[in-house]
Amino acid sequence: METVVLPDATVIEYELIYKKVKNMTLRIRPDGTVTVTVNRRVSQKRAEEFVREHAAWLQKRRQLADTRRQIGLPERLEQDTQVLWLGTEYRVAWNYPAAPAVELYGDLAVVSMPDPSAEFAAKVYRDWYQAQSERVLTDALDRVFPHFEPLGLCRPRLCLRYMTSRWGSCSYHKGKITLNRYLCQLPPALIDVVTAHELAHFFHPDHSPAFYRLLEQVFPGYRETAAQLKEYFIL
Structure with missing residues (x-):
C-alpha cells in the first residue's frame, strides 16, 4: 500500500495498480480501500499527485458512505461478513468442498466452492449476482x-x-x-x-x-x- 499525507495530517492509503489504461482512475472498494489504476508509463510521483488532487472527493465519498448503506460487489468475501440482496442483509457462510453456487437460507448466504478462499468466494458470489x-x-x-x-x-x-x-x-x-x-x-x-x-x-x-x-x-x-x-x- 502507498501512503499520501495531506497538509492537515490526514493519511490516505491506496493501492497502486498498473494496467493498460488510457486514463488514471481512482476508486473506493466496498471494503473502503482506495485503488489508483494507471498506465505503466505513469510514475508513482504522478499517481501520488493524482490522489492529492482528488483528496476532497475521496473524503466526501467516505462521508457519504458513513451515512448511507453501501452498494457494491466484494473482491473478497470472508465468512460472517454481510451481503445485501433485494434490501435484505445476509450473513455469509462458506460451504466446501462443493461446486460453485450461492443459496439463500433464512438470514444466510451460503457460498459453495471447491476450496476455501475469500477471493474465490467473492468470484462465486459475483457470478451468481450477475446471473440473478x-x-x-x-x-x-x-x-x-x-x-x-x-x-x-x-x-x-x-x-x-x-x-x-x-x-x-x-x-x-x-x-x-x-x-x-x-x-x-x-x-x-x-x-x-x-x-x-x-x-x-x-x-x-x-x-x-x-x-x-x-x-x-x-x-x-x-x-x-x-x-x-x-x-x-x-x-
Missing part, C-alpha cells in the same frame, strides 16, 4: 411496463450495466432503457421506482412537472418512495 440480476431486473420491467402500455408505449429493449453515477437511463430514440445491476441490492419497490422513472422518459425526456405528474399517475406515492434512494451509496 438478469432475472430480477427483467421481472421489474415485466411488473412496471403494463402501467405504461395503455398510454401507447411499446415495450423497450432492456440493457443492464454496473454504474456508479446513476441508477438507470433512457435512450428513447433507440427504444431502450438501461438499468443498473446494483439495483438488485435495493428493495423491490425501489427497483420498480427506477424502472418507472426510465419508462416515463419515453413521454417526457426532461424532468418537467409533466414528467412527475405522469409518474404519480402510474406510480402513486412516487416521490416519497423515490426519496428512499438517497439512503444508498454506490461505491
Whole structure:
C-alpha cells in the first residue's frame, strides 16, 4: 500500500495498480480501500499527485458512505461478513468442498466452492449476482411496463450495466432503457421506482412537472418512495 499525507495530517492509503489504461482512475472498494489504476508509463510521483488532487472527493465519498448503506460487489468475501440482496442483509457462510453456487437460507448466504478462499468466494458470489440480476431486473420491467402500455408505449429493449453515477437511463430514440445491476441490492419497490422513472422518459425526456405528474399517475406515492434512494451509496 502507498501512503499520501495531506497538509492537515490526514493519511490516505491506496493501492497502486498498473494496467493498460488510457486514463488514471481512482476508486473506493466496498471494503473502503482506495485503488489508483494507471498506465505503466505513469510514475508513482504522478499517481501520488493524482490522489492529492482528488483528496476532497475521496473524503466526501467516505462521508457519504458513513451515512448511507453501501452498494457494491466484494473482491473478497470472508465468512460472517454481510451481503445485501433485494434490501435484505445476509450473513455469509462458506460451504466446501462443493461446486460453485450461492443459496439463500433464512438470514444466510451460503457460498459453495471447491476450496476455501475469500477471493474465490467473492468470484462465486459475483457470478451468481450477475446471473440473478438478469432475472430480477427483467421481472421489474415485466411488473412496471403494463402501467405504461395503455398510454401507447411499446415495450423497450432492456440493457443492464454496473454504474456508479446513476441508477438507470433512457435512450428513447433507440427504444431502450438501461438499468443498473446494483439495483438488485435495493428493495423491490425501489427497483420498480427506477424502472418507472426510465419508462416515463419515453413521454417526457426532461424532468418537467409533466414528467412527475405522469409518474404519480402510474406510480402513486412516487416521490416519497423515490426519496428512499438517497439512503444508498454506490461505491
